[in-house]
Ligand SMILES: Nc1ncnc2c1ncn2[C@@H]1O[C@H](COP(=O)(O)OP(=O)(O)OP(=O)(O)O)[C@@H](O)[C@H]1O
């Protein structure tokens with residue numbers, strides 16, 4: 001038992017032979033990988049290769065068709081394991097922000113702890129203020145998303161996810177819908193998180209961010225992992241032709 | 254054929270009495286229809302298979318038949334089964350049953366107009382379905398639902414004129430009573446039309462201004 005425990009402190013996530021189909025269309029065709037505590041994984045690949053689907057399977061927003069997911073020492077199964085508990089422990093940041101437009105920034109961040117963790121409102125809001133300060137939005141606490149830029153909305157979304165104290169953060173192209181000049185402010189927040197030791201999986205085509213932050217890069221194509229390694233390995237010496245093709249296009253862009 | 258405004262003016266109190274019946278019937282029916290419509294709409298969307306089917310059958314049945322039919326059934330047919338309604342409750346019940354179906358559809362399309370990402374964000378925080386409805390979806394729905402609800406209200410004002418078929422003295426019925434008594438088959442109807450417009454136009458205007466605000 002003691003052995004298992006020391007083992008599981010290193011590992012946060014194991015994905016084994018994951019498949020996902022939409023009807024007859026198989027989108028994830030058997031993906032396996034693991035993730036250690038504090039590890040930063042960047043996921044890349046061409047459009048339609050299944051990056052979003054894979055990430056969404058991890059917190060069961062898309063239920064996988066088959067395969068195993070072991071999170072924090074617990075095998076995740078629909079019904080058997082409590083999916084909601086899993087989602088409390090996994091933060092998610094979406095390409096389209098998906099902030100709640102009827103709530104202020106502060107309420108956006110405080111709502112999860114109040115509703116899900118049953119935290120007293122005052123405590124939740126106090127912490128929400130700290131989190132907003134951390135993402136550089138202390139002055140925007142009482143504004144609604146409609147009055148904010150994309151970069152600000154995405155930072156609210158990050159604070160909202162952090163408020164649940166997740167053990168793992170998922171980012172699905174967090175900067176793809178943001179004006180170029182505002183991308184940096186979002187990436188800076190993510191770098192700060194990484195520096196603090198947050199475990200994260202990030203789908204992104206931001207090469208600079210990947211090189212700076214990622215411990216490992218996974219390259220996906222057509223529902224399969226076709227290459228994996230450190231940023232230096234994958235970016236400087238890609239083994240697969242499809243990786244090379246993709247990287248040359250991203251470099252040009 | 255000239256419009257006899259003096260006649261309209263003379264009979265105005267009588268017509269306004271009918272308008273009061275029209276208006277109070279509309280309000281009572283609307284309150285019940287809105288509450289029932291919200292419940293039916295939610296059951297239809299989130300009530301599971303059986304309740305979903307039952308509510309769908311109800312909605313389609315009501316939408317596919319004239320409102321007048323329901324009024325006649327409630328007022329003339331139900332008493333044979335021992336269910337006796339006086340005029341006003343009979344009319345209110347029938348109109349509420351009708352409009353609950355329409356309003357259920359109003360709620361459904363409002364909920365469906367909210368992006369899936371909102372629900373997904375709520376789920377990703379660990380919220381249950383009920384919590385995501387309560388805190389994320391419904392509050393956003395209520396804003397979007399006001400303009401179409403106001404339109405339903407205006408439509409209901411007009412549809413209450415169907416109660417003339419069960420001899421309720423609403424605005425339309427009273428204007429016909431005036432016609433019958435004075436042999437003027439035009440002016441009282443014009444009077445009624447003007448009073449209907451006074452009730453419906455401001456509501457439709459309000460609905461339009463709300464719509465602009467939502468966008
Ligand atoms: N809900 C769905 N129903 C049916 N097909 C879907 C659904 N979601 C995704 N797909 C399909 O699955 C495939 C993979 O999509 P996915 O969004 O995971 O790719 P991606 O790698 O994230 O692409 P992008 O870079 O464009 O975001 C695509 O062919 C897409 O059309």
Ligand SMILES: [Mg+2]
Pocket residue numbers: 051052053172173
């Ligand atoms: Mg994607």
